[in-house]
Amino acid sequence: MIDALERDLGLSEAQVVTRLKNEERAAVTEKNLSSDLGGTFGGAWLNDDASKLNVATTDPAAAPAIEAQGAQPVMVKRSLAQLNGIMQQLDQAPEKAKAGAALWYVDVKTNTVSVQAPTVEAAEALADAAGVDRNAVTVSATAEQPKPYINIIGGAAYYIGSSRCSVGFAVTRGSTPGFVTAGHCGRAGSRTTQPTGTFQGSSFPGNDYAWVAAPNNTVTPYVRGSGGANVTVRGSTQAAVGSSICRSGSTTGWRCGTIQQHNASVRYSQGTVSGLTRTSACAQPGDSGGSFISGSQAQGMTSGGSGNCSIGGTTYHQPVNEALSVYGLTLRTG
DSSP states (O other): HHHHHHHOOOOOHHHHHHHHHHHHHHHHHHHHHHHGGGGGGEEEOOOOOSSEEEEEESSSSGHHHHHHHTTTEESSSSSSHHHHHHHHHTTOOOHHHHHOOEEEEEEEEEEEEEEESSSHHHHHHHHOOOOOTTHHHHHHHOOOOOSSSOOOETOOOOEEEEEEEOOOEEEEEEHHHHEOOOGGGGTTTTTTTTTTEEEEEEEEBOOOOOEETTTEEEEEEEEOOOGGEEOOOOOOOOOOOTEEEEEETTTTTTEEEEEEOOOOEOOOOOOOOEEEEEEEEETTTOOOEEEEEEEEEEEEEEEEEETTTTTTEEEEEHHHHHHHHHHTOOEEOO
């Protein structure tokens, strides 16, 4: 941590050590004073070099208590609870109004809530829609366009509650990003995490495909290959029987084999799935939904099989083009 803070904050080792000590004390002081001041507590912040903790309050009589703990009292109009209440109003505003904004937050230094958007007008629209006290809100334009740092990459893990499956391929439906995967991984309405999304459609048994809408995540034209290297998807032309094929999954990673048959029907305990492709590439639980790719062409999503990657086995995949057609999806290609 010391090395990283020296590098990123431009400090000497001695300055970093001093700063960390000050920050540790400040955290304890803030906790104590927020409890002691109760409803009059207005928030706290360190100055630029972390040498002094400023503690805001709506009660002038609280200044001696703040100073007694080594902090600097700052008189404000609004308590932190009031500012948090304004945040709650903004969070509960109509989605249409929030969609035009970039971010909003409690700014304890100015004792206001800041609303930022690509334009001032869009920021004002959110404040108006939320019905907040405009005297307590500042609006401004920003170039920020926050997004989660999760790239949707074939073969990567995602979670449905405590269960794990693998991403097939990144797709879009209109402007909505998401991914295709195996239908047996979740039903329509099931929620996913890492990336966060919702199953929009799922077919199993009969078929074994699904698509998950994952708004605010980033679609990529990649499948996770050997050693984590990215393999670029350039299309989804079906490869011929006998072609080499590789699959990517979150349990066994990158495994390859050949295409043995197309249009296979498999009887699982849950029912029959038809139209699958049979391959000699091994897989194991958790790989379900993951990518099958031949050369640069997406082939399908792991459905099931027999054996494992220790003794070898046979694996079946659901052809991707059927899922793209059924749900009106566009495969993300490079």
